[in-house]
Amino acid sequence: MPVFMDRTRLSPAHLPKRLLHREKEFSLLRKFLEAGVERGDDVFYSRVQVVGPVGAGKTTLCLMAGQEMQRKHRNLTHAYVNLRRFTSSKVSIYRYLVKSVAEEAYSVSLSAEELLENLLHFLKNTGQRLIITFDDADYHVSMSRGRETVVYDFTRLHEFSSVRPLNVLGVVFVSRESGYGGYLDRAETSSLGASVLRLEPYTREQLIDILADRVSEAFVRGAVPDNVVEYVADVVSKPPYSGDVRLALDLLLYAGNLAENDGRDVVKVDDVRYALSETISVSRAAEYADLPEKPKAVLLSIAKVLQRRDEQTAELKEIREMFSLFCESHGLSESGFDKALSYLAERGYVEKRGDKVGLVGVDARRLSLLLEQLLKR
Numbered sequence: 001m002p003v004f005m006d007r008t009r010l011s012p013a014h015l016p017k018r019l020l021h022r023e024k025e026f027s028l029l030r031k032f033l034e035a036g037v038e039r040g041d042d043v044f045y046s047r048v049q050v051v052g053p054v055g056a057g058k059t060t061l062c063l064m065a066g067q068e069m070q071r072k073h074r075n076l077t078h079a080y081v082n083l084r085r086f087t088s089s090k091v092s093i094y095r096y097l098v099k100s101v102a103e104e105a106y107s108v109s110l111s112a113e114e115l116l117e118n119l120l121h122f123l124k125n126t127g128q129r130l131i132i133t134f135d136d137a138d139y140h141v142s143m144s145r146g147r148e149t150v151v152y153d154f155t156r157l158h159e160f161s162s163v164r165p166l167n168v169l170g171v172v173f174v175s176r177e178s179g180y181g182g183y184l185d186r187a188e189t190s191s192l193g194a195s196v197l198r199l200e201p202y203t204r205e206q207l208i209d210i211l212a213d214r215v216s217e218a219f220v221r222g223a224v225p226d227n228v229v230e231y232v233a234d235v236v237s238k239p240p241y242s243g244d245v246r247l248a249l250d251l252l253l254y255a256g257n258l259a260e261n262d263g264r265d266v267v268k269v270d271d272v273r274y275a276l277s278e279t280i281s282v283s284r285a286a287e288y289a290d291l292p293e294k295p296k297a298v299l300l301s302i303a304k305v306l307q308r309r310d311e312q313t314a315e316l317k318e319i320r321e322m323f324s325l326f327c328e329s330h331g332l333s334e335s336g337f338d339k340a341l342s343y344l345a346e347r348g349y350v351e352k353r354g355d356k357v358g359l360v361g362v363d364a365r366r367l368s369l370l371l372e373q374l375l376k377r
């Protein structure tokens, strides 16, 4: 008997049917956003901060609230921008935003400011209204070090554009801490607004409910006994993990794969223990999970070459061959290798030295295990 019914249900990309134990937060976020839709003048827009630790459901909460607003209101779009996917350059972020909302308002030759202004004109002229979520905004702010940030622009839209009505109705900034690591100045902090939604870490009991719910979607009935779910909840509710549901789901996926590889139809507590011992520190694991597919594949290729060779760095030529093999076996196109490699180097995942590449801050064995898991779903 198989263990999984549908393992993709454990992936962070999968939106669960419901967000247990976040009902209050959900309705509060909706209320904040509704205030922007029902505004009294043509300048007001809602600014909301969603703050909470890794795996507290921040991203999911915003995506679900955005979807609901879209469903409920005509001519309203929710745009989701994960700032961790970009370098700190505003222009690349706005290109992405404008392209995804208003292809007509986009052109490569435009500066960040021009793109923003074009977007606002587009919204005004078409009557389209927009709610935007900027996820991992603290990451962006800390990378920007003194340069103007997206947070700066989007807390002050009404000041530096004269386009009216301003058809951006709401902006949600997601971060791990409300202080942004001290990188924001006082004015920015105050214009971020008083609407702060704090997601407290899930407790053990809440985690058990949430995981049982997800397990019933992903696994065959009976494949994950209660004591396994309880063990995962136990581990994850304690420091250093602080209720990280993503880690919990990763552990369950990993444990399920172990059971499957052994030909068992029931997951054991010891599978979870094994999975835990093989898991990279939480915060890094979440970062790897957020990488786009091609960089993930290139990183996996590097890790595999390094495991085979056991040297400090791997030769580009060999990495490229490994990458081709991987793409072939996974039905991916082989394009984009160089771009993906620069992506990784710019963000500090790898170090390039001439035609050699090294890993930063992680061993090849664990990284390959993690990436193989991530690329499977």
Ligand SMILES: Nc1ncnc2c1ncn2[C@@H]1O[C@H](COP(=O)(O)OP(=O)(O)O)[C@@H](O)[C@H]1O
Residues within 6 Å of the ligand: 010, 011, 012, 013, 014, 015, 016, 018, 019, 020, 021, 022, 052, 053, 054, 055, 056, 057, 058, 059, 060, 061, 210, 214, 245, 246, 249
């Ligand atoms: N209350 C919940 N019910 C079901 N799944 C949840 C819940 N909270 C978080 N998750 C799941 O946990 C994972 C991490 O959530 P995410 O929204 O990415 O957290 P964050 O953005 O705070 O790091 C996702 O797969 C999400 O579906």
Ligand SMILES: [Mg+2]
Residues within 6 Å of the ligand: 058, 059, 060, 135
């Ligand atoms: Mg998130």
